[in-house]
Amino acid sequence: MHTDAIVFVVDDDAALRDSLTWLLESVGLRASTHATAQEFLGNWHDPDCAACLLLDVRMPGMGGLQAQSRLPEHGIEIPVIIITGHGDVPMAVAAMKAGAVDFIEKPFNDQLLLDCVQAALARDRQRRAALARRETVHARYTSLTPREREVMREVVRGHANKDIAETLNVSRKTVEVHRAKVMDKMQAESLSQLIQMAMSLG
DSSP states (O other), X not given: OOOSEEEEEEOSOHHHHHHHHHHHHHTTOEEEEESSHHHHXXXXXXXXXXXXXXXXXXXXXXXXXXXXXXXXXXXXXXXXXXXXXXXXXXXXXXXXXXXXXXXXXXXXXXXXXXXXXXHHHHHHHHHHXXXXXXXXXXXHHHTSOHHHHHXXXXXXXXXXXXXXXXXXXXXXXXXXXXXXXXXXXXXXXXXXXXXXXXXXXX
């Protein structure tokens, strides 16, 4: 049974693509294989699940390093694991400096590769969860009125209700009412939680 994860494989070696597909599917992972980086970039759509990319560093046409540099312009944020042949380690190191999470030398140990893939998928799950939390917080924030946003801004700066009332030229009671509404709409159970939400909003 497949898990809620997919591994994209980009390698010009058909036999290796088949081997990786079998290996990944043997542990319940879905594999999406591509013979060229151009093919992968052209067909990209962000899946609704954790994903990572196994990218060969040396391929005809667009190589792995060039493909990696073009991921941002295609909106691709999934973790990248570089597959490298003998003698390509300096290129793999360069790829890691450019953001790849790991590199694996051919011929690779199956378990090592699977461990790297699982670590990359865990990383992507964390990224997606953080993004979902930010989107949820942003949706709550947009439900605030302009005045409630002003009060929230002052509250997370650590200002007391009395000082906020003076700054906004309203009564202390009005600040208390707005503050309560902010906590309710943001679903914040404490001031520290509200501050964390504000930080996630930037």
